[in-house]
Amino acid sequence: MASALTGSDDTYQPDPRRWKALGVCLIVGFMTLLDVSIVNVALPSIEQGLGATAADLSWVVSGYALTFGLFLIPSGRIGDARGRKTIFLVGLTLFVVSSAACGFAQGPLSLVIWRLIQGVAGGILTPQVSGLIQLLFRGAERGKAFGLFAATIGISTAVGPLLGGLLIQVGGVEHGWRWVFFVNVPIGVVAFVAAWKLLPARPAELKQPVRGTFDPPGxxxxxxxxxxxxxxxxxxxxxxxxxxxxxxxxxxxxxxxxxxxxxxxxxxxxxxLVDLSLFSLRSYSIGCLIALVYFAGFTTVFFIYTLYVQQGLGYTALQAGLALTPFAIGSAIAARFGGNIVHRVGRQLVIVGLVCAVIGMLGTIVAAHLASGHAVGFATALPLLVAGVGSGLVISPNLTISLDEVPVTRAGIAGGVLQTGQRIGSAAGIALVGAVFFAQIGDTGDWSRAFEFGLATATLLVAVALALGLVDEFGHRRRAKAAADASV
Incomplete structure (x- = not known):
């Protein structure tokens, strides 16, 4: 099936600048995904500096995620049709401008508006990154490239609270939140110049007709x-x-x-707008489903853990970020390793990662239950490291396997659909786990108990993703055995 869909691979000529171009994509991908989590620890600073209400703060966080998810699929389709370099540069420009405007905001309303626009820019950029990886790399190199991209996803998600805490520590409580947005500006400007020079123009053989491409009703x-x-x-x-x-x-x-x-x-x-035949690719459809359910579980860990240690245990923003660092380290190392071996191991590697994630999350519950006060951060370091290793072995290989058979001309929309599923999973997971978490606080006022119940719910979601992976693997083995028996 792969060869039929990716026939253009036969004419593939490696771009000598592909690894440098990937570096630009990863920097920009890190920057956009970082802004999903970095703002969480800045909320008290925004509240004090701007006099923001709880509703304002909610939209600062959720508004970015909402518009980010809303623009992933249309942007992926436009990138497939018009060329990913052009759309990448447009999205990056909008991201830099909106980041600066967020930093200069003089009131809650203007901050929310520019935060929504920043989310739009992130949604424009992200599917171009996966599409460019599909275009620039083939075979084992593609696995390594997606491994680096997945490591970027894991690091950006986990290191957001730490970096946010550092910036607020340096900038002060009242205005430190502004630097959470300003930091994107110099990075974005340098990335724009590098992208202009290094990202490839659209190959002539992959160009699609512009007329009738965008399907407005869709x-x-x-x-x-x-x-x-x-x-x-x-x-x-x-x-x-x-x-x-x-x-x-x-x-x-x-x-x-x-x-x-x-x-x-x-x-x-x-x-x-979306080529529904993509879902006839079993690797893609199963990968999208696993990603949706897994992100519903693993992203909630940061949400409830940060709330628990900051509001329940009195950690500073910096201390909360440091407490999550083991997860980031484990995820980065495992994602890089997983990207190198995924073509040899296949979906089994995802299953191993899901098992590690479940074990690490269960270990975190036990450690948090046995420890108390500020000792919780030290007690949960090892199980969070294990969970991070598991996450790195899930995100990178699953991304590579899911997109491996997708034709290059549909890479942007395929990546957009997959990542929209991740955003929907994250939102649904936070809604479910958050409801369990806050219900426990409301009933008992016990932050430790709330964290344990919330994390148990998140672990159950990851276990569902594990069950999906096992069903797919056993089904694959049965089909392989049946094919072998039929050929005898």
């Missing part, structure tokens, strides 16, 4: 579906009552309508 249906799906999740703590969950019904209707519309587009010969 964009509106999908955008509305993703928006109404994510909104009640990211606002579940701020919007009281259960009426907000009716938006999930609206989301389901819009997404079903989107699928019917896309199939109609294919029948009449018009290019769809």
């Amino acid at each position: 964009v509106l249906l999908l955008g509305g579906g993703v928006f109404t799906l994510l909104l009640p999740m990211v606002q579940q703590e701020q919007w009281e009552g259960s009426a907000k969950w009716l938006l999930l019904v609206v989301a389901a209707i819009l997404l079903v309508a989107f699928v019917f519309w896309e199939r109609r587009q294919e029948r009449v010969g018009h290019p769809p």
